[in-house]
Amino acid sequence: MKFNIYPGVIGSGQDVLNFYLTGKLIPIKTNTALQNAYPLYLAAAKNQVYYEPTIKNIIMTKCSNCHSGATRNLMDYDSLKAYADSGLLSNMVQGPMYRFAGNDAQTIVDWVNNGAPEKPTAGNQVNFVRVFGRQGCPMGTQSNIPLNQITYTNTIKDVLNRDCLTCHSGQFRNLTTYKNVKMYADNGLLKQLVQIGGPMHRFAGPDSQLIIAWVNNGAPR
Structure with missing residues (x-):
């Protein structure tokens, strides 16, 4: 496995x-x-295969004739990712749509199985x-803090600033304050979004383990 x-x-x-x-x-x-x-x-x-440009080009070449309209539109990353996450994309290109996907079917399946990444992260680019070290935190931030001692102040605030605030510093799911983040931690949404398979895991990456450990420990300040 x-x-x-x-x-x-x-x-x-x-x-x-x-x-x-x-x-x-x-x-x-x-x-x-x-x-x-x-x-x-x-x-x-x-x-590693990414949506940009490999999968995007395959979809444009093999699928756009039928899937560029209102029904199962595959012409942008977010739409395609939704079908990848649901399992439908893999099932279709290995099943009834294989005759259109052809040799590219396996490339699509491999992309889906690896989390359907859009493009290399900044970490990949450099x-x-x-x-993670044995105690959890990535080296270069708070490497000596055990997972059960992570707090918002000593770790999570920096993680969110690095991974999330580009999109979540406005009105929509604002994560700029402890109060706001604690609310999403307490209702389970934060953990659900950043865990493997969640829609925000591709942004959190390995930092998701820190966030999940913090939530499981009661999200201390």
């Missing part, structure tokens, strides 16, 4: 354990020792993979 460890990085259960116990920033394309020790991660990152 394979797991999506990080955007562009897929591995087995043992790979997940090794990856999460590393506890440091790793330059995935420039570190010779890492290339020898983690060929799986490097290969996966190198071959060729770094951020992994």
